[in-house]
Amino acid sequence: YSTDRVRLGQARGTRDVTPLNAIFTDGDGNFSYRGLPAGEPLKLLATPAKHRPAESDALTLKAGAVVGGIAIVYQRPASAIVHLIDRDEQPIESVEVLWMPVKDGRRKANSGFRMAGSKGLTQVEPQGEGHFRITGIKPGRYNVTLLPAGHREIEIEGLRVPAGGEVDLGTHVGRPGTTLSGYVFNDLGEPIHGAKLQGYYLRDSTAMSRSVKTEADGRFVLGGLAEGPLLWLKVEAEGHARKTEQGVDPDQTGYEIVLERVGTLTGRVLLESGDTPERMQASLENVAGGIIAFRRGTDTSAWGDEEGRFEIKDASPGTYHLRLTAKGARPLRVKDIVVLAGEATDVGTLRLEQGRELSGSVLDARDGMPVANAAISVRAASGGLIGSGTSLSTTTSDADGRFVVDGLEPGRLIVQIEHGDYAPEKVEAILKEDEPTDEMTIRLGQGGTLRGTVRHESGRPWPDRSIGVIEGGGLIPGDGLVRTNDAGEYRVERVRPGSYRVVLYPDPSGNAMNIQQKTATIREAEETIVDFDNESKIAFEGLLTRGGHPVGEVTVVMIPADAGGMMQMRTASVDLNGRFEVDLDRPGAYNVMVQDLRQGFGALVGQARIVVPDEPMVSQEIVLHSGTIAGTVFDASGEPIQGSIVSAVREGADPSNFGAGAGASVDADGNYRIEGVNDGTYTLSAIADGYQVVTRSIAIVGSSTVDGVDFRLDVAGQLRGRVVDERGNGIPGAFVFALPSGAPDVAGGAPTETDPEGFFRLSAPSAGPCDLDAVARGFAPGGITGFQPSADPEGPGALITLTSGGTITIRVVSAAGTPVDGVQPVVQPQRPSRALAIAMLFSPTLPTDASGSSRVSGLPQGSYRVFIAGQPGVAAQTVTVTDGGETMVTLQLP
Numbered sequence: 069y070s071t072d073r074v075r076l077g078q079a080r081g082t083r084d085v086t087p088l089n090a091i092f093t094d095g096d097g098n099f100s101y102r103g104l105p106a107g108e109p110l111k112l113l114a115t116p117a118k119h120r121p122a123e124s125d126a127l128t129l130k131a132g133a134v135v136g137g138i139a140i141v142y143q144r145p146a147s148a149i150v151h152l153i154d155r156d157e158q159p160i161e162s163v164e165v166l167w168m169p170v171k172d173g174r175r176k177a178n179s180g181f182r183m184a185g186s187k188g189l190t191q192v193e194p195q196g197e198g199h200f201r202i203t204g205i206k207p208g209r210y211n212v213t214l215l216p217a218g219h220r221e222i223e224i225e226g227l228r229v230p231a232g233g234e235v236d237l238g239t240h241v242g243r244p245g246t247t248l249s250g251y252v253f254n255d256l257g258e259p260i261h262g263a264k265l266q267g268y269y270l271r272d273s274t275a276m277s278r279s280v281k282t283e284a285d286g287r288f289v290l291g292g293l294a295e296g297p298l299l300w301l302k303v304e305a306e307g308h309a310r311k312t313e314q315g316v317d318p319d320q321t322g323y324e325i326v327l328e329r330v331g332t333l334t335g336r337v338l339l340e341s342g343d344t345p346e347r348m349q350a351s352l353e354n355v356a357g358g359i360i361a362f363r364r365g366t367d368t369s370a371w372g373d374e375e376g377r378f379e380i381k382d383a384s385p386g387t388y389h390l391r392l393t394a395k396g397a398r399p400l401r402v403k404d405i406v407v408l409a410g411e412a413t414d415v416g417t418l419r420l421e422q423g424r425e426l427s428g429s430v431l432d433a434r435d436g437m438p439v440a441n442a443a444i445s446v447r448a449a450s451g452g453l454i455g456s457g458t459s460l461s462t463t464t465s466d467a468d469g470r471f472v473v474d475g476l477e478p479g480r481l482i483v484q485i486e487h488g489d490y491a492p493e494k495v496e497a498i499l500k501e502d503e504p505t506d507e508m509t510i511r512l513g514q515g516g517t518l519r520g521t522v523r524h525e526s527g528r529p530w531p532d533r534s535i536g537v538i539e540g541g542g543l544i545p546g547d548g549l550v551r552t553n554d555a556g557e558y559r560v561e562r563v564r565p566g567s568y569r570v571v572l573y574p575d576p577s578g579n580a581m582n583i584q585q586k587t588a589t590i591r592e593a594e595e596t597i598v599d600f601d602n603e604s605k606i607a608f609e610g611l612l613t614r615g616g617h618p619v620g621e622v623t624v625v626m627i628p629a630d631a632g633g634m635m636q637m638r639t640a641s642v643d644l645n646g647r648f649e650v651d652l653d654r655p656g657a658y659n660v661m662v663q664d665l666r667q668g669f670g671a672l673v674g675q676a677r678i679v680v681p682d683e684p685m686v687s688q689e690i691v692l693h694s695g696t697i698a699g700t701v702f703d704a705s706g707e708p709i710q711g712s713i714v715s716a717v718r719e720g721a722d723p724s725n726f727g728a729g730a731g732a733s734v735d736a737d738g739n740y741r742i743e744g745v746n747d748g749t750y751t752l753s754a755i756a757d758g759y760q761v762v763t764r765s766i767a768i769v770g771s772s773t774v775d776g777v778d779f780r781l782d783v784a785g786q787l788r789g790r791v792v793d794e795r796g797n798g799i800p801g802a803f804v805f806a807l808p809s810g811a812p813d814v815a816g817g818a819p820t821e822t823d824p825e826g827f828f829r830l831s832a833p834s835a836g837p838c839d840l841d842a843v844a845r846g847f848a849p850g851g852i853t854g855f856q857p858s859a860d861p862e863g864p865g866a867l868i869t870l871t872s873g874g875t876i877t878i879r880v881v882s883a884a885g886t887p888v889d890g891v892q893p894v895v896q897p898q899r900p901s902r903a904l905a906i907a908m909l910f911s912p913t914l915p916t917d918a919s920g921s922s923r924v925s926g927l928p929q930g931s932y933r934v935f936i937a938g939q940p941g942v943a944a945q946t947v948t949v950t951d952g953g954e955t956m957v958t959l960q961l962p
Contacts, residue, residue: 071953075518105129110209114140125222125553144232146205151239152198152216159198160242164215166276169208169532170226207231212636215278218291220245221271234514245292248301248316250323252286254308255409259286260327270788303327307876309409313731314711315448329410333380336417336750337372337392345394345420346373350380354387385409396474398423401825402655423475424499428508430469430485438469439512442487446473448824449480449496451791451799451844451870470723472501480797483508491515491562496794511649515562516590520598522556522572529556530602536571537588538562549573564591569914570598586890587917595717596918606652607685610640612662612693613673614744618646622662622673626650629657629677630939654892654938655682660690662744672730674744682938693770695745698737699777701754708738709781712756716742716766717812720747747771751812754779761833763811784831787857789866791826791842798826799870803845805903808834809854827865833858840866841903845910848873848928849903850952874949877924878934879958880916887920891936895924898946934959 086151093099104110112124116820122142129135152160167188193201207229214222229235252263263286266279271294274457282288282305297315308327316323316883337348344677350371356882358939370380372394390402397420407413426446428438442465458483465471473483478499485493499505518537522530533552536545537560550558572584588598608626612619625636640650640664652658662674701712715731732740734756745768752764759781766774791802802822811833820830822842832838841851847870855866882893897904916922927949934957937942941962947955 080563097755104129106133112138112140112511114142119678145203146207146229148202148205148229148235148237149195150200150214150237151216152200152204153239154219154242155244157932158482159196159588160216160219162194163192163200165192165202166213166215167205168211168213170211174195182217186411188623193826205229208729210748211588212237213276214240215276215292216242218245218247218289219243220292220294221276222623229327229677230785246295246318246529247289247291248293248298248318248323249287249321250307250325250407251288252303252325252327253929255326255328257283260305260308261286263288263308265290265301265325265762266302266739267293267316268299269296269318277301279790300492301325307382317736328385330382331385331404331407331409331411333383333407333415333416334392335378335390335392337376338379338419339394339397340419340421341398344374344376345397348376348378348392348394350378350679351391351393351754352380352383352405352407353391353401354466355387355389355823355829357389368609383407390415392418392420393460393475394420396423398419398475415737422480423504424470424477424485425474426481426497426499426505426508427470427472428511430471430487430512431491433511433513434438436511437603438465438467439490440465440467440469442469442471442485442490444471444473445484446476446497447482447484447875448800449482449846450801451822451847473640480795483510485510485512487512491564493913494756495562498797508889513565515564516592517559518563518568518570518590518596518598518862519557519559520570520600521597522600523602525602527601529554530575531556533600534573535560536569537574538569538571539566540562547572554772565590565592567917568677570918572600585912586916587914587922589917605654606680606683608652609679609685609687610642610648610650610652611687612642612648612674612687612692613689614694618644619662619674619692620644621647622664624648624650625661625663626652626658627661628654629659638962652680655680656938662692671894672742672744674731675746677742692744693746694771695747695920696741696743696773697745697750697752697766697768697777697778698775698886699771700737701734701740701756701779701781702738703759704780704782708734708736709756709759710734710736710738712754712759712781714740714742714779715753715755716745716750717753718746718750719765749948752777753812754781756781758784758831760831760835761808761811763808782835784833785857785859786829786836786838787832787838787855787866788827788829789840789855789868791822791828791844791868791870793847794871798824798930799842799844800824800826802828802842802847803906804824804828804830804840804844804868805841805851806830806833809837811839838870841901842868842870842909843903844870846926847871848926850909850928851896851903873926873928874951875923875954876927876932876934876947877954878913878922878924879920879955879956880915880920880936880962883960885960885961887916887918889918889920891920891961892938893922894933894935894937894960895927896933896935897927898933904928936961 096253106129110127111815114122118296122140124138124140128823143247152163154160156177166186190202190204195201210227212224212227222240249910252260256262260282263282265288266277267290268277278290279290280288298318301313301316303325305327307330309330310770337345339345349369349371368380368383369376374379385407388405390405393923394401397724400420406537431438431440445462447459461473461475463471463473476499478501481497483495483497491514493510493512524530531552531554535550550560552558568588570586570588575796584600586598588596590596622642623639623717624642625639627639637803638650640648657679660676660678661672664673676690676692678690680686696863697716701709703709712734713731730742730745732742734740747768749767752766762779762781787806791799793799800822801821805819820828822828839848839853839856840855843849852866852868858864876895878893880888880890893913895913913924914922929949929951931946931948933944933946936942936959942959947957949955
């Protein structure tokens, strides 16, 4: 194709493709590149007219090599036609089509919550009288979901779409769904035209959504929904703040939604000298307070003009911190800026001080020669369990490898260095107020290579699986995901030496909760292989019953009781007869939770604890408990507190034992109902943002129903403070929990998150003394007890100091003393806590690596029990962890 573009990309494994340059093919479709970098993995990406983009396999050229005969073959897009009518044989006006790729082979049972698919690059073209043509379909095999307007989903499974062909999907009759209708107004009571509503719901454990826009009078009709509360109802309109509601009953008319008008923030920024700063940017940051501050999404920002003036538009009403940055200047944070709906707020003229500098050299680790053109970025260190710190400044090393990063503020910083010829490096730096900082010398190596293969249970390669390589805590890799190729292989080049978690993320067409993890130790100039064979050890068939009757059309969640927590859970959908199938990795005790996802996430309708034997195939009846706790939650004036949570935790339960508790959300009438509770004494906690936590003790005897367990919640005061490290530097992004002093560890309210300076605000769980805990990545959980919140808003706040904690290194050996990899050790605190449970959820104990070792860091001082999951024959060991110390443990298999 003579007009087609061929772009050359530099492939870092299969992690990403960085475009280098582009050319066009000649009249015969031929192309030629010259002067390409040697020793670099490369890919060819082609974007032909009227065809989908295509790419070559990765290739690496040797110096002076001439490679020919490379062919890029396109798969022509396909199309489909479909005819849709309603029950009265009238044409349906519009339809959305979702495509979920499926692989050939054994079809597994529905394994719980999953996504319906996506539109991809397809286009739906109405042909009139209910006929539609779908174009731009990538050839392959799909489960197809048709979403006809106002009607329920129509599913077509295992559809094969040939390259360049057209598939007739036939004629389908739509069944009416549930309809939510109403109006969208702004805060002045005016109707909003063109507001977009998107309702998310579950149908047979599959997540779906429907969308609609409002008419001129603000009216909307959102049809085709499932019965039961919506998971989310998201509403957005130009010039208004976005809004998300949960648990909305779709079967109603006249439902009203109010969106606040956005506000505007203006001001001017100058340097101390009075000059206009270069590259000045103003941005809004969420104020720490309330339930984890993910509410407003991305920060709103604006660049300054030539006079230093800025205007931030479309800011949601609320209280923010205003952060100002400029080249060479120290960042300035102006706290508690209030943005009002529909109004403009001017902060006047603000001045920036000269920023601190960080300087050093980048050298080649092999010969000490300077490395030019290395990209250096500096960000504030974050203790956040999700995401990274705020970016502060960037620069590039010169011909002598020298760099100077300016515009910094004192504190704990992370310096990231990247260059295409080396493995990325990351070091920590401390900038102290009014103290000089030593020159940095950073040596870049080639790093190691991580590769492996992902296979189905049958042994076939599994393409298009996502692999994450994570250093330290967290669930999301900092460098994006790697995808397996057609041979099921993945490869990541130039990985910095160290210990990593290699995570196999869920197959989007299958079990959305099945995350597999392994340990990889990367060494300089060496290759490390980590394979995932997906070979399940136990095929489990279950039958759910209660009172001798099957429990069907629910989702079952099985969580190992002794290790792994949420990362080891398995889910499955239960049919009408109460039966389900799930693959388990190991035998042992499991907590079984049964959810009715049609009632929303967390709607628990049953629990049990079972023991799975070490056999290849297990068939077992799971008898659910029949106890029920019900009541209401109101505020002091007698108004229901919709969206509040009532949790029930059995007396003496381990907070780290996921699946040991139960709970329910409160509906619009203030009612809650917790089902499937076993006999025993429970601590009930009513939790709502902005209210004090109230607890009650309830006993369930003989699977009884205890009704009338009502709560009245008083408005909470504010509790504020700061989380710092041992040097006194604020820790941004830390989770902070509070509970009444002396109350069970599970009786606390929702956590908050510290701001970029480590400060926090949250609702006090009681009027009396409180206990506070903080969790931050890179630190051991810590806290204080008996803190009395001050009635004075300017009074002293709580100060929580976190330390690095201690480390347990576990080595597993065979009877002959040789190391054993792939074994799952368990580190169990003798004094469990919710804070430590959350920290270990984000940084779980990993299986042993090739040297038979597994390392757990960031542990608070205390005693821990160490054993091997599913191996009762291996004696557990009890060890003591000290702050800053390392404890070695060896476990020997029989």
